Amino acid sequence: MTPESSTTPRPAGQDPSAAAARQHTLRERNLQLVARAVFEAGGPLSRADVSVVTGLTRATVSTLVDRLVEGRLVAELPPVASQRAGRPAVPLVPAARSxxxxxxxxxxxxxxxxxxxxxxxxxxxxxxxxxxxxxxxxxxxxxxxxxxxxxxxxxxxxxxxxxxxxxxxxxxxxxxxxxxxxxxxxxxxxxxxxxxxxxxxxxxxxxxxxxxxxxxxxxLAELAGDVPPSFLYVSGDVGVGAGIVVERRLFTAERGWNGEVGHVVVDPAGPRCSCGAFGCLEQYAGKEQILRSAGLPVDASLDELLELLRSHDGGARAAVQRAGRALGSALADFVNLLGVSTVVLGGIFTELEPWLRAEVLAVLGERVLAAPFVSLEVRAARAGQYxxxxxxxxxxxxxxxxxxxxxx
Amino acid sequence: MTPESSTTPRPAGQDPSAAAARQHTLRERNLQLVARAVFEAGGPLSRADVSVVTGLTRATVSTLVDRLVEGRLVAELPPVASQRAGRPAVPLVPAARSxxxxxxxxxxxxxxxxxxxxxxxxxxxxxxxxxxxxxxxxxxxxxxxxxxxxxxxxxxxxxxxxxxxxxxxxxxxxxxxxxxxxxxxxxxxxxxxxxxxxxxxxxxxxxxxxxxxxxxxxxLAELAGDVPPSFLYVSGDVGVGAGIVVERRLFTAERGWNGEVGHVVVDPAGPRCSCGAFGCLEQYAGKEQILRSAGLPVDASLDELLELLRSHDGGARAAVQRAGRALGSALADFVNLLGVSTVVLGGIFTELEPWLRAEVLAVLGERVLAAPFVSLEVRAARAGQYxxxxxxxxxxxxxxxxxxxxxx
DNA sequence: GCGTTTTGTTGTATGACTGAACTATTGCGC
DNA sequence: GCGCAATAGTTCAGTCATACAACAAAACGC
Missing domain, CATH: 3.30.420.40 (ATPase, nucleotide binding domain)
Known part of the structure; x- marks a missing residue:
């Protein structure tokens, strides 16, 4: 309520949603709508299909699609007989190699x-x-x-x-x-x-x-496959990192310094961590700790560990179960805080998933408050290497x- | 890529951002823009001010403001001399009692x-x-x-x-x-x-x-005051709850079952909790536990505790410090996961803040990975009772x- | 008192979407 | 084989909200 604030209005700028909408904004938005329809569809769509999906008229869709084809974002396939009466549709697909x-x-x-x-x-x-x-x-x-x-x-x-x-x-x-x-x-x-x-x-x-x-x-690579719109991705390697995906978008606050989950408290009486604290998640589920607990050298490969696990090595299985319980404890906290019901295991956790999953799920079932009302899913990442x-x-x-x- | 998917397009519907934009969408969006300009400003704005803030022309702003005034969302105050040359502006403010x-x-x-x-x-x-x-x-x-x-x-x-x-x-x-x-x-x-x-x-x-x-x-009530756009709100009472605010909006995933932070693991060797697990945050920072640790009956009032704290009672101070360390440990996990740099203490934590803050900040400083690069703020809620x-x-x-x- | 300055309004032009009519191309029944 | 029904896509006038520019309103100041 200072007099200054009324005499020195500042342009919006910072908030991207706070931009004046003009005619060309309309066009951009509908172009996006049509593009998304084509790109997120399971298969080829005709202009008429896009019209139904987006709610725009066929006339509008036609002009928009023409622009996208011209700009080589969308490609037209040769018309194919549809077994039905009527003019055959021109299938639209994302443009390859453009x-x-x-x-x-x-x-x-x-x-x-x-x-x-x-x-x-x-x-x-x-x-x-x-x-x-x-x-x-x-x-x-x-x-x-x-x-x-x-x-x-x-x-x-x-x-x-x-x-x-x-x-x-x-x-x-x-x-x-x-x-x-x-x-x-x-x-x-x-x-x-x-x-x-x-x-x-x-x-x-x-x-x-x-x-x-x-x-x-x-x-984000997981979004290429069949995955719920919101999930927590936890990646294991030397450290442990995470990505929070909500409605197919990465969750970001402030400077994006989030997902640092390697140093969550699992047990304050646990082993000392390189970060100075005690009982961090990395001390249980970090790659080096799992290898060490399994009786392998810290520079052993993941394959060596998998070998032991497949041959029912007791020490290796116990090490991974220990990691699973710690991971479950940390994930339970995050699921309670975030309210997502799917956890995707990435990094080395992907291949360890068969031996981790039961432990993680058990701890989640015990500690997640919403567990009785929702089915919690824990699964391996599917996006492949790198x-x-x-x-x-x-x-x-x-x-x-x-x-x-x-x-x- | 099934043939079905191309022959049976489904209307969008579920995604609210996926709606066709028409002329009246433009109008709605700009109406919102103008309304927000008036409502989020620190003081009265003129139509010309709104034009500068929004980037819309004065002509457009005029028609939009006229609509808002007609609908009694915005009120016009009597023009006031501005000490400067030129026609005096008509101050626009949110409409009272409408x-x-x-x-x-x-x-x-x-x-x-x-x-x-x-x-x-x-x-x-x-x-x-x-x-x-x-x-x-x-x-x-x-x-x-x-x-x-x-x-x-x-x-x-x-x-x-x-x-x-x-x-x-x-x-x-x-x-x-x-x-x-x-x-x-x-x-x-x-x-x-x-x-x-x-x-x-x-x-x-x-x-x-x-x-x-x-x-x-x-x-959300905190947004009325001077608060950063993103923060974590933690409310203490019998249980401990939380709200995640990002860019002035409540964070919600799936069914909104988030913010359940009362049962975060503080110490797996800690006291048994009503939820069946051990060492939950509530067992350290829940109202009843704080009172009990302070040597008060569990149905004592917060005022009795505050009385003891003000009179430098050692037991009460130790109890609150213990709660502060547990709270700091849990909050560190959340700050690492979410990447927010401000924590607002609500519920009974608001009044306990003078005795909690130092402990919470100390633990955060130790355990938050981004701590060296950002100034972490811990403060009491300011929205008052209820x-x-x-x-x-x-x-x-x-x-x-x-x-x-x-x-x- | 009149020029200057700022506010707010009144046209006209432009652009993008809608809706309806139209053309294109197929399948099907007789 | 031909006409009708059905579906895809296009054309064109109509509408609506904004931009742009000129104008009217109301203050200050010398």
Missing amino acids: VVGLGLEVNVDYLGARVLDLTGDVIESRVVAGSFHDSDPAEVLDTLGGLAREIVGIVHDGGMRLAGARLALPGLVDARTGELEVAPNLGWSSLEPVPLLGLRAPDGSRVPVVVANEAKLAA SALTGGAREVLREVVAHPAAWV | VVGLGLEVNVDYLGARVLDLTGDVIESRVVAGSFHDSDPAEVLDTLGGLAREIVGIVHDGGMRLAGARLALPGLVDARTGELEVAPNLGWSSLEPVPLLGLRAPDGSRVPVVVANEAKLAA SALTGGAREVLREVVAHPAAWV
Whole structure:
């Protein structure tokens, strides 16, 4: 109620939903609507189908679809006889090999780059194994940048247009500035990774790269399959990370510093953690701890552990059950707080799922307040290996579909 | 990719964001934009101010404002000389005593009803003390319904229009059906509270009542004051509840069964909880446990505890510090998961804040991964007593402002 | 008292959607 | 084989909400 506030109105700006709607806003929104109808459908749709799905008239849909076809976001297939009376429909599908998204990742033991097109097909994929614990960011990111330039060149020569890229990192990333605050397992801190990539399109144009946490992008990769709209994704590796997906969107508050679940209290009387506290989740469900509990060296591979589990090794099974109980305890807290009913196990938890699931579910059943009223689901991730690459590329393409006006 | 999916398109429907945009959608959206500009401003705005804030032209703003004034959502104040050259502006403010929202609440030791208008003023408020532990829902809700009818009659006679109501309950509420699954401290379970209220407007029209969790509505009440757009609200009473506010909106996933934080694991070797598990947060920071630890009877009042604290009673201080450490441990997990940097203490924690805050902050500083990069804030709630009533009424009015087209 | 400044209003133009009529292309019955 | 029914897609006038520009209103100040 200060006099100043009435004399110095500030433009909205910060809130994206607070923008004046004009005629062209209408057009953009309906373009998005039509694009989403085509992209989220299980199969080819005709213009008439799109009209029914969106509620727009066939006339409007026609002009919008024509724009999308012209911009090569949507492709027309040859008309096919429908067994019914009437003029055959022109099937509309996402355009293949037209607009593509790039997923990039630096993780502890590999680098990767992957390109997806709007149909979800993998156009190019490169993964280089290595050991990047306590590595030099400039050097590693330059290597990744080279990898990226290489496959960007290929897709460019193929006549495809690169919409942008996502760089997945195993650490705390500021979603607004793109700065990496800290990545303990890489030994990196306080740096801006994007300039170090040195990524430019072959035609010299800038490639927009957005940095994000690895577990969160992996969570988004699950959306490609049959998954509920809201779920909690928990990824196990040396550390434990999480992504919260609500209505098919990543949950983000403030700077996006969320999903850091590795240091949840499981038992304050438990073993000391590298973070200084006692009994953190990582001390039970982190990769190194599971291996150690199973009687394996900390640098053993996951396959060695799986081998023991399959051969009914008591120590290995006990180690994974211990991890499962700890994970269940942490997940119960999160399910109570968030109210999601599905938990997807990623990272090493994916392959450990057969031996983890029962323990996790048992603890959830005991500790989740809403358990009597909802069926809790715990399942393995289905996006395959290097899912952060897939998730990153998908996220780029999701934005293309959400804002098709920029491409027509 | 089944043939069926292409021959049987289903209308969108479920996703509210997936509705075809037409001309009147534009109008509704811009009406909302203008309404929000007026309602969220710190003081009176002129039509020209609104034009600057929204980005709409003065011409458009004029017609939109005229609609809002005609619908009595916005009021024009007499023009006032601005000390500057030029025609004096007509100040626009939220209309007083025009459209109102009703907040209702059943809690363990009181019933309440409160009416707010668009300016945020309390028009009517009634609170009846009582003891509703293991009470009869039909009887209690009928009493509350009577209270509500009474003050609804008053506002109706005053020429005000009731937009709707929110009923706050201390339990697990299904946000979609409005069913109360369980409210342990009332001894209620599996019931539909709204019909039992028997609430009708004096003119016979139906009053839309939405049921919600008490802590969540209390969290929304904080938005009336100076609070960051995203925060975690934790309310202490017999149980401990929470509300997650992100960008000034309540976070909700699936059925809204979230914020159940009372049974977070603080120490698996801790005391047994009524829920069957060990070392739940409630066993440290629940009202009865704090009182008991402080050497008071479990039915003692909060004032007695505050008395002891103020007189530097060692036992009471130790009890609250113990609660603070447990609360800090649980909150650290949540802050890590959610990435919010502000925690607001509600319920009995509000008045205990001076003795809790240091412990909570200390534990947060130790256990929150992002702590070095962000300033964590822990503060007492500022919405005053019976804040769920205020929050509920506010929420009704927020929807009016978000959809002003229905009122003009 | 008149120019300057700011507010608010009144036209006309533009763009995007609707609705209805129209064309295109098929299957089916006679 | 031909006409009718059915479905897909297009064309065109009508409507509506906004932008843009010119204008009217009401203050200040020298």
